[in-house]
Amino acid sequence: MRVILKECAWEALGDDLIVVHDPREAFTLADPEGRIAALLDELGRGPATAEKLSAALTARGFAATVADVRDGLDGLDSLGLVENADERWLGAPDADERHFSNLTFFGSFAGLHTSRAEFVRRLRDSHVLVLGAGGGGSSLVQCLAGLGVGALTLVDRDDIAPRNFARQFLYRHVDIGRSKVDRAAEWVREYDPGIEVRAVDRWISGPEDLKDLTEDVHVVAGGLDGAPDANLWVNEAALRAGVPLVAGGMTRTQLIYFSVDPGKSACLRCDESDLPDPDEHSSAGVAHRLTRGLRLANGLTGPMAMQVGSLVAYEVMRYLTGIEPPRAAGSRVILDLRNGLIPTWEPFPRDPDCPACALARR
Ligand SMILES: [Zn+2]
Secondary structure: OOEEEOOOEEEEEOOEEEEEOOOOOEEEEEOOOOHHHHHHHHHOOOOEOHHHHHHHHHHOOOOOOHHHHHHHHHHHHHOOOEEEHHHOOOOOHHHHHHOHHHHHHHOOOOOOOOOHHHHHHHHHOOEEEEEOOOHHHHHHHHHHHHHOOOEEEEEEOOEOOHHHOOOOOOOOHHHOOOEHHHHHHHHHHHHOOOOEEEEEEOOOOOHHHHOOOOOOOOEEEEOOOOOOOHHHHHHHHHHHHOOOEEEEEEOOOEEEEEEEOOOOOOOHHHHHOOOOOOOOOOHHHHHHHHHHHOOOOOOOOHHHHHHHHHHHHHHHHHHHHOOOOOOOEOEEEEEEHHHOOOEEEEEOOOOOOOOOHHHOOO
16 A cells, blocks of 8 residues: 655654644654654655655665554554545546545545545445435435435425525425425436435325335435424334434524434434423423424524534434544434534433334344
8 A cells, every 4th residue: 555644744843743734733743763754754755655665764774664664654544644545536537526525525534544535435335315305404415415425315295385495405496386305306416417316205104104215225314394203203214224313403492413323322212211201290291291292383594404404414424434433323412592503412311121222223
């Protein structure tokens, strides 16, 4: 493998070497003999194998075996300073151009073991089931398409109406009256013909309606309008299929997203386990019963809808690429309009007897 140094600057300070890659931090490495500085110098000349670096360092008077160089490269890799030079691009000019920003973004997560190109390939090999092409779903579809997720199945049973326009930017005036998923699928095909997209214009009235849709998908994302228990149906269907679920939405003054990692995290049904009994004669019981009965008009508007959709898309990307662990698994992440949208985490309680978690395949 040829190794390449990421964008870095370094300078010796006494026996130390100061190295900056990400402007947010500087590494201070003990380098009394200047060996690390010499390795960085050689890497800075361009992509090189450990064998070539060993020869170059030895010629400079630093006796460095290939094994020594590999150790040094592993050290630099652990700091996120090097990556696989031959996998920074996909290797096809059109695809590299199309994914230029995705590849650049993944540069922050790439190393000697997982490359930028590999992260993009994982997305291209993925199939995401998107439930709902409304407020959050509209921006979710756009984000997933931008990332280059290879296959999307879009599910909704609604037609485009003028009241959607404050937050659903997949749709145009000329589309009023058309099926949302048909137009959403058309948008994806126009945007990137390389994405395989299927529109399912279907009303979901229980977990059984989701059964055929969750086969062969890698993540279920988004949420369903309508029935109060719709999220629990989706939770059950995703657990039964053994695939992660990522969803989000808005209450009156909070944006919320969450995810369920089947067999690993608590789920939405677990979350119900320590709610107060709505029939209980207590303030908590009455408040819970009243809250369940509230029918909030959907207050999502453009900036809120885009935010929810993009947070859900980012969590989906974590599951699909493995750049980092899912951040909302088994918890509700809340962005509160009353505190400037600073996120807080509320873990779901774990219910060891959860009937939904018992369905998880893995
Ligand atoms: Zn559960």
